[in-house]
Amino acid sequence: MPLFNDFGFTDEQKMLRESLLTLAQRHLPAERIRELDRDSGWPKEAYQALAKDGWLGLPYPEQYGGLNGSYKDVAILLETLSYHYACLATTYMTSVIYAGLQLLYNGSEELKRDYMVPMIRGELYLCFALTEPQTGSDAASIKTHAIADGDDYIIRGQKWFITSAHVADYIVLVVKTDPNAEPAHDGFSLFLVDAKAKGVTISPIETMGRHSTHTNQIFFDDVRVPARNLIGEKNRGWKILMRGLNLERMAIAACGAGNAQKAIEIAQDYSTQRIQFGRPITKFQAISHKFADMRIKAEMARLVTYRTAEMMDAGWDARMETAIAKIVATDNDFECANLGMQVMGGAGYSMEHDMQRLFRDSRLGPIGGGSNEIQRNIIAKLMGL
Numbered sequence: 001m002p003l004f005n006d007f008g009f010t011d012e013q014k015m016l017r018e019s020l021l022t023l024a025q026r027h028l029p030a031e032r033i034r035e036l037d038r039d040s041g042w043p044k045e046a047y048q049a050l051a052k053d054g055w056l057g058l059p060y061p062e063q064y065g066g067l068n069g070s071y072k073d074v075a076i077l078l079e080t081l082s083y084h085y086a087c088l089a090t091t092y093m094t095s096v097i098y099a100g101l102q103l104l105y106n107g108s109e110e111l112k113r114d115y116m117v118p119m120i121r122g123e124l125y126l127c128f129a130l131t132e133p134q135t136g137s138d139a140a141s142i143k144t145h146a147i148a149d150g151d152d153y154i155i156r157g158q159k160w161f162i163t164s165a166h167v168a169d170y171i172v173l174v175v176k177t178d179p180n181a182e183p184a185h186d187g188f189s190l191f192l193v194d195a196k197a198k199g200v201t202i203s204p205i206e207t208m209g210r211h212s213t214h215t216n217q218i219f220f221d222d223v224r225v226p227a228r229n230l231i232g233e234k235n236r237g238w239k240i241l242m243r244g245l246n247l248e249r250m251a252i253a254a255c256g257a258g259n260a261q262k263a264i265e266i267a268q269d270y271s272t273q274r275i276q277f278g279r280p281i282t283k284f285q286a287i288s289h290k291f292a293d294m295r296i297k298a299e300m301a302r303l304v305t306y307r308t309a310e311m312m313d314a315g316w317d318a319r320m321e322t323a324i325a326k327i328v329a330t331d332n333d334f335e336c337a338n339l340g341m342q343v344m345g346g347a348g349y350s351m352e353h354d355m356q357r358l359f360r361d362s363r364l365g366p367i368g369g370g371s372n373e374i375q376r377n378i379i380a381k382l383m384g385l
Contacts, residue, residue: 003017003021003079003080003083003258003261004261004298004299004302008306009076013072013073013076016073016076016077016080017076017080019053020055020077020080020081021080021083021084023046023049023050023053023055024046024080024081024084024085024088025084026049027045027046027049028043028045028046028084028085028088030354033085033212033354034354034357036087036211036212037087037211037212037357038211040204040211040212040214041212042091042164042166042167042212042213043085043087043088043091043212044167046088046091047088047091047092047122047125048122050092050122051120051121051122052122054067055067055077055092056092056095056096056119056120056121056122057120058073058074058077058096059073059074059096059097059101059247060100060104060116060120061104064104064112064116064117064120065117065120065121066120070309070313071247071250071309071310071312071313072306072309072310072313074097074247074250074251074254074309075250075251075253075254075305075306075309076254077092077254078092078093078251078254078255078258079254079255079257079258079302079305080258081255081258082254082255082256082257082258082259082262083258083259083261083262084258084262085212086210086255086258086259086358086361086362087210087211087212087213087361088212089254089255089258090163090164090210090213090255091164091212091213093248093251093252093255094126094127094128094163094164094213095119095125095126095127095164095168096119097244097247097248097251098127098128098172098244098248099119099126099127099128099170099171099172100116100119100120100126101244101247102128102172102190102231102232102240102244103115103116103119103172103192103231104116105232105240105243105244106190106231106232106240106243107192107231107232108228110228111192111228111229111231115170115192124169124170125164125167125168125169125170126168126169126170126171126172127162127163127164127165127168127170127171127172127195128162128163128171128172129159129162129165129171129172129173129174129218130142130159130174130241131159131160131161131162132144132157132158132159132160133158133160133217137370137371137373137374140183140184140185140238141184142157142174142175142176142188143157143158143176144156144157144158144159144173144174144175144176144220145157145175145176145177145179146175146176146177146189146191146225148177148227149224151226151227152224152225152226152227153177153191153224153225153226153227153230154222154223154224154225155173155175155191155193155199155220155222155223155224155225156220156221156222156223157175157220158217158218158219158220159173159217159218159220160205160217161205161215161216161217161368162215162216162217162218163210163213163214163215163216164213164214164216165195165202165215165216165218166202166204166214166216168195169194169195169196170192170193170194170195171192171193171194171195171200171218172190172191172192172193172231173190173191173192173193173220174188174189174190174237174241175188175189175190175191175237176188176189177189177234177235177237178235181235185237185238186235186238187235188235188236188237188238188241189230189231189232189233189234189235189236189237190230190231190232190237190240190241191225191229191230191231192225192229192231193220193223193225193229194225197223197224197225198223198224199220199221199222199223199224200218200219200220200221200223201218201219201221202216202217202218202219203216203217203218203219204216205217208360208363209357209359209360209361209362209363209364210360210361210364245319245322245370246312246318246319246322247312247322248369248370249322249323249325249326249369249370249375250305250308250309250312250318250322250325250326252326252329252330252365252368252369253301253304253305253308253322253325253326253328253329253330254305254309254329255329255333255365256301256305256329256330256332256333256362256365257298257301257302257305257329257333259333259336259337259358259361259362259365260294260297260298260301260329260332260333260336260337260362261298262358263294263298263333263336263337263339263340263355263358263362264291264294264295264298264336264340266340266344266353266354266355266358267291267294267339267340267343267344267348267355268282268291270343270344270347270348270353270355271287271291271343271344274344274347281343287343290339290342290343291343293339294335294336294339294340297332297335297336298332298336300328300332301328301329301332301333304321304324304325304328304329305325305329307321307325308321308322308324308325319378319382320378320379320382320383323375323376323378323379323382324375324379326369326370326372326375327366327372327375327376329365330362330365330366330372331365331366331372333362333365334359334362334363334365334366336362337355337358337359337361337362338359340355340358340359341355341356341359
């Protein structure tokens with residue numbers, strides 16, 4: 001049952017999905033995924049295969065070596081990668097979407113040429129750093145700051161829960177450049193920082209799931225950054241960040257949709273072979289109804305994701321829809337994994353089966369990328385409440 005139907009896809013999008021599935025299966029087989037999860041490894045081979053086939057350039061213009069893909073193309077890619085392995089999709093999103101698109105939208109031509117283009121080719125990996133120990137949902141309260149010093153800036157502070165920073169070559173870093181700005185977010189700026197620069201220290205954070213793209217804390221101790229590495233205008237960082245939020249939420253929704261489908265597949269493969277009282281457990285209504293619920297939830301995740309992507313492609317103001325998609329897809333992803341665990345019973349709880357990994361990995365969705373509580377705040381505000 002490799003993914004659900006492809007209704008509404010163009011022939012090119014159907015080929016895109018099949019090509020990505022083939023690539024993922026070849027370069028990241030099931031046993032390798034289990035090994036990466038167990039050892040907190042990073043899917044370098046699969047990521048480089050994506051780069052070699054040009055997929056890192058999907059959302060980028062052709063003039064920079066990209067494919068000029070649509071938002072729906074990006075949704076298909078991420079749903080497919082997440083269906084195969086959630087951390088492979090996260091690996092892609094971190095560099096290509098969260099960090100790389102900041103250079104596309106706001107970087108100078110020099111930054112695009114020297115860093116974005118090599119990123120598209122897979123020669124550089126970027127991570128994105130906003131969250132701090134005391135500032136998660138309240139992003140406007142960041143403390144990490146940059147002070148001008150001649151042709152450079154000196155950066156001091158700490159970031160927290162930064163995905164794949166341990167393998168990054170460069171960090172797209174959000175800092176405060178005007179500590180007296182009112183409101184506070186009017187004093188934000190973005191910089192591209194060498195992850196190996198003097199004064200940068202990266203330490204892993206042990207988490208329940210997402211072991212392959214595990215998260216990190218980063219310390220900046222008098223890190224010197226050239227002024228030319230400023231991304232966009234000084235003190236305009238908050239506005240810069242807002243531009244990418246619709247795509248980020250839609251991307252997270254696509255990943256949730258893909259992971260939910262994998263949970264159904266794993267549970268169904270097990271349950272059709274699990275014999276109790278002389279018949280497969282899927283023949284019992286208590287089990288079959290759980291599968292029906294899982295299918296409904298996964299299909300709803302897909303529907304809201306693709307509808308939102310199509311709205312964005314049409315130029316629609318989809319702020320409310322992306323927030324809704326993020327909530328629906330990530331909540332449904334976790335609920336599918338949770339139901340899958342229940343259907344499989346002790347086997348699902350066992351490390352011998354993959355369901356426990358999907359359960360662990362899916363739990364991040366409602367938390368990361370702007371918690372689902374924050375998304376509800378956004379929806380309520382847009383409703384005029």
